[in-house]
Amino acid sequence: MINPATLPSPDDPAEALAAVVALRILADKLERNAVDRALAQGWSWSQIAEALGVSKQAAHRRLANPQSKTTP
Amino acid sequence: MFTFVRLVRQRIRDMGTIKALLLTAERYANADGQKEPGAEHVVLSALALPDGTARKALHRIQADPERFQDAIAQQYRDALENLGINAPHDADLNEARPLSPGKAYRVQASAQALMERLRTIVENDQRQDVRCPLLSAHVLQAACAAEFGVAVRALRVMGAAPADLIEAAKTEVTEYLAHQR
Numbered sequence: 001m002i003n004p005a006t007l008p009s010p011d012d013p014a015e016a017l018a019a020v021v022a023l024r025i026l027a028d029k030l031e032r033n034a035v036d037r038a039l040a041q042g043w044s045w046s047q048i049a050e051a052l053g054v055s056k057q058a059a060h061r062r063l064a065n066p067q068s069k070t071t072p
Numbered sequence: 073m074f075t076f077v078r079l080v081r082q083r084i085r086d087m088g089t090i091k092a093l094l095l096t097a098e099r100y101a102n103a104d105g106q107k108e109p110g111a112e113h114v115v116l117s118a119l120a121l122p123d124g125t126a127r128k129a130l131h132r133i134q135a136d137p138e139r140f141q142d143a144i145a146q147q148y149r150d151a152l153e154n155l156g157i158n159a160p161h162d163a164d165l166n167e168a169r170p171l172s173p174g175k176a177y178r179v180q181a182s183a184q185a186l187m188e189r190l191r192t193i194v195e196n197d198q199r200q201d202v203r204c205p206l207l208s209a210h211v212l213q214a215a216c217a218a219e220f221g222v223a224v225r226a227l228r229v230m231g232a233a234p235a236d237l238i239e240a241a242k243t244e245v246t247e248y249l250a251h252q253r
Binding site: 023026028029032 | 106147148149157222225
């Protein structure tokens with residue numbers, strides 16, 4: 001859990017914004033990792049989309065591996 | 073007239089360099105799990121260009137070009153640690169598959185800004201010397217002109233001060249041209 005006491009100071013926006021960029025990259029990688037593992041365990045795109053809170057089409061468009069034969 | 077023809081020929085050769093630069097940058101970005109390259113991936117690509125001037129510029133200020141990729145990961149870890157997050161080492165996250173290329177020559181905003189600065193820098197040098205090609209040292213100059221972003225943060229992690237690196241890169245361009253004469 002993120003401790004607000006350790007967040008970069010608002011007086012240092014450069015560090016705060018760099019942290020935002022790093023979080024986005026980390027979140028993207030975690031998301032793809034989790035989706036790949038879910039698919040490997042037999043999850044459907046409907047289940048993945050529901051868990052992510054997005055539409056099935058949006059999840060598939062953004063996260064499907066073009067080399068795989070998974071269908072939404 | 074002769075100068076103009078030489079300039080046109082040089083610009084055509086430069087287009088080949090830009091193509092190689094962006095294609096390799098895209099491969100670095102995709103391997104890093106990103107669809108489009110950012111400025112940091114363009115710098116990585118520049119370090120692989122055969123002219124070698126970017127690598128020499130880094131060596132000139134006692135920075136190791138081989139460390140740049142690790143420095144990118146390090147600056148992400150540093151940024152996350154500021155949030156109290158101990159990010160897993162890249163090895164853990166690299167289990168995620170690399171991405172496939174997106175649309176050709178689509179780049180992130182940071183890379184687009186770098187490419188625009190690069191054009192200005194190279195055009196200025198070509199006004200001084202029409203034989204001046206687009207060199208990897210020019211890419212470093214363009215990257216170091218940014219105040220913020222992953223690329224300059226990574227360079228700072230390596231101990232490469234942007235102002236010093238710009239001067240070193242300019243020196244390498246001059247030396248490259250001197251050797252061509």
